[in-house]
Amino acid sequence: MCDDRMKITFKFRTKPTKTEEQWLFAELRHQKQLQNYMLQMRNQMWEYGSVSVSMYDQIDHLKDLRAATSHYSEHPQDMQVSTIKRVNAAHEHFRRRCKERAEKKGYPKFRRSVRSLSWSLRKHKLKSGERVRQNPIRETGKRHNMLKVPKLGEVKIRQHRPFIGDPKEVTLKKTARGWYCFIVCEVPDSLKCVPKSACGVDVGTHDFLTTSEGEKVPNPRFYRHAERKLVKLHRDLSRKQYRSKRWYKAKDALAKQADIVACQRLDFIAKTAYKLFHHREFDAVVTEELKPSNMVKNRYLAKSISDASWGMFFDWCDWVAKRDGKHFQQVPPHNTSQTCSECCQRLRIKLKLSERVFHCRSCGFKLDRDHNAALNILHRAACALRGEVWDTILYETRNPLLQRACWS
Numbered sequence: 001m002c003d004d005r006m007k008i009t010f011k012f013r014t015k016p017t018k019t020e021e022q023w024l025f026a027e028l029r030h031q032k033q034l035q036n037y038m039l040q041m042r043n044q045m046w047e048y049g050s051v052s053v054s055m056y057d058q059i060d061h062l063k064d065l066r067a068a069t070s071h072y073s074e075h076p077q078d079m080q081v082s083t084i085k086r087v088n089a090a091h092e093h094f095r096r097r098c099k100e101r102a103e104k105k106g107y108p109k110f111r112r113s114v115r116s117l118s119w120s121l122r123k124h125k126l127k128s129g130e131r132v133r134q135n136p137i138r139e140t141g142k143r144h145n146m147l148k149v150p151k152l153g154e155v156k157i158r159q160h161r162p163f164i165g166d167p168k169e170v171t172l173k174k175t176a177r178g179w180y181c182f183i184v185c186e187v188p189d190s191l192k193c194v195p196k197s198a199c200g201v202d203v204g205t206h207d208f209l210t211t212s213e214g215e216k217v218p219n220p221r222f223y224r225h226a227e228r229k230l231v232k233l234h235r236d237l238s239r240k241q242y243r244s245k246r247w248y249k250a251k252d253a254l255a256k257q258a259d260i261v262a263c264q265r266l267d268f269i270a271k272t273a274y275k276l277f278h279h280r281e282f283d284a285v286v287t288e289e290l291k292p293s294n295m296v297k298n299r300y301l302a303k304s305i306s307d308a309s310w311g312m313f314f315d316w317c318d319w320v321a322k323r324d325g326k327h328f329q330q331v332p333p334h335n336t337s338q339t340c341s342e343c344c345q346r347l348r349i350k351l352k353l354s355e356r357v358f359h360c361r362s363c364g365f366k367l368d369r370d371h372n373a374a375l376n377i378l379h380r381a382a383c384a385l386r387g388e389v390w391d392t393i394l395y396e397t398r399n400p401l402l403q404r405a406c407w408s
């Protein structure tokens with residue numbers, strides 16, 4: 001995410017012909033060699049001369065190499081520069097982790113394979129003197145448009161929607177189910193609206209989410225539905241001879257199935273986040289600040305938690321809110337399920353995961369467990385907005401009129 005401008009990535013299916021695909025594979029091999037070479041250069045310069053090589057040194061070095069041999073000059077320069085930028089980014093992240101004294105420093109490794117080709121789009125001057133970036137796609141008016149790839153020519157692309165903003169960078173990626181093109185566009189930041197309605201959201205494994213209005217979205221459990229298929233494919237793979245033709249075939253089949261599950265999940269999460277803001281017309285959405293990476297340490301729930309992908313859902317909510325000028329908040333998660341949303345008393349005994357109804361022992365209030373938690377999350381956010389600490393004694397926050405007033 002940029003400071004002043006927002007970036008949106010559009011993903012399109014790309015269909016290269018067999019000869020084009022061969023060219024792309026050759027290009028992937030070349031970029032892999034270049035990446036390893038640039039990494040080695042950094043390593044050796046540091047080891048023998050204690051010299052740190054910058055990205056600009058390497059780009060200058062690339063120019064010399066291109067002038068000297070055709071081995072480098074016959075490949076597109078824009079892709080080579082992107083590869084150097086990639087090596088630089090890996091080093092920067094490594095340096096950041098060293099500074100933070102992280103447990104795993106993660107020194108950049110040599111790559112066995114590279115899966116994607118990126119290139120940034122250059123600006124060109126119009127007759128009016130204005131400088132604009134070239135459009136990477138040529139429209140044909142037919143089912144497929146054409147993507148301009150440097151040195152290769154045009155490749156068929158299924159552009160199912162127009163992209164918005166200023167295109168900056170293009171990436172071609174090989175996945176198990178074919179080639180995909182990612183176009184990164186810059187759009188100006190949208191203005192934040194004044195929140196008039198807010199909604200608390202409790203996520204769970206039983207129902208994917210429950211809103212403070214009592215609405216539920218069932219958990220689709222994509223992994224669980226595909227689990228038998230995946231187990232079979234894993235078993236098939238383990239029975240093949242390592243790196244034989246059949247082994248590669250089985251590996252492909254497994255990767256395809258895993259990709260299908262990932263795509264289903266992404267589709268569901270993106271649509272759910274969008275609906276929350278637009279179909280229900282909430283200006284602000286509040287969730288708990290969960291840490292799924294810690295939660296998956298519970299080995300009884302790990303698969304279900306990973307399958308639900310709450311982290312991804314929160315990221316998407318945050319992103320949709322930023323794009324459309326809405327609000328997204330996260331509040332501390334402790335005791336949201338254990339507290340009564342009516343009288344704010346906390347249960348003495350912890351509610352088990354199998355108990356779906358919350359029953360308050362002090363005021364006799366009964367409500368669905370997730371609905372009660374979603375209400376508590378909304379109360380907590382309302383308190384935080386007014387600079388108060390959410391406590392069991394605060395009565396006024398439970399008054400629906402006051403609750404609404406504090407958001408407007």
Ligand SMILES: [Zn+2]
Nearest residue numbers: 340343360363
């Ligand atoms: Zn109560």
